[in-house]
Amino acid sequence: xxxxxxxxxxxxxxxxxxxxxxxxxxxxxxxxxxxxxxxxxxxxxxxxxxxxxxxxxxxxxxxxxxxxxxx
Numbered sequence: 001x002x003x004x005x006x007x008x009x010x011x012x013x014x015x016x017x018x019x020x021x022x023x024x025x026x027x028x029x030x031x032x033x034x035x036x037x038x039x040x041x042x043x044x045x046x047x048x049x050x051x052x053x054x055x056x057x058x059x060x061x062x063x064x065x066x067x068x069x070x071x
Contacts, residue, residue, distance in 0.1 A: 011062045018055045025051060 006014070025048050029041075 006062065008064070011064070014062050015059060018058055022052050022055050 029044060
C-alpha cells in the first residue's frame, strides 16, 4: 500500500490546523454550557475527548520519518 507523500510545509500546515481545532474544541465548553444550560455536558466531554484523541493519531501520521529523508 502506498502512502501519500506530504511535503514538510504541508505537514506543518496540517499540524497547525489540528492544533487550532483542538484548542477551539477544548475552549468551547463554557460556550456550549451557556447555550445548552448544562443538559448535554457529559456528551460534550466524551465527544471532545474522543476528537482530541483522534487528532493525536493524525499528528502521529504526519510525523517526519527517516524513510522520507533517504528517499
